[in-house]
Amino acid sequence: MASSLVLPSAASLSGQWTVVDKSSSCDVQLTAERFEAANGYKLSISPGCDPSVLPETPEAWRPAPDGIALLNGDGLTVLFFSREGEHYRSQIWQQTGKILKKSKN
Template sequence: MASSLRLEDPSVFAGQWQATLSTENDAPEAQKLQDKPSNTCALELQANQTVGKGAECLGAWLEDSPIGWFPEPDGISITGKEGSRIVFFSRQGDGLYSSTLKSGLVVTLERATK
């Protein structure tokens, strides 16, 4: 029997996230230890499904300005000006999502610890 994924309420994702840019071969943990500001962004997914603080930083990696976001059964989509999806982050585990960009670089979203 096929299992179906549940669509989470947007409130589950609202809050502070840490975005990390790395190559496919770099572990995100190793990138964080390198302490390069250009490799990490503090990102806020707001309750009204807009991208708050950190949108400019993430946008520099995505080649488009992130404006909004919405949950999907298997991840989180970030949308641009026209509301169309510009990047999809697939679920890797609780509070951990990743996407491989056209350039081959990997962006990891991790729920910020409170």
């Protein structure tokens, strides 16, 4: 019997997250508030975020069965993170991909 991946709810993924890229990091807040123009949910980035971590600034996000997509204002994916254990990783084919992990509050 084949199994399907479950689409997580926005509420279950909402909260404070950290994007880590080599020695830099950036805090992002994923919310469950709709961002209709992007067909996703609002996202905010901490002030002073290193541009090398998020070179194209996302304005929204969307859950996917296999990860989390960060979106521009038009709903196009600027960065996709695939689930990898307890965190998510971009560019899973490389060990140098960015890591998205939920902050412990």
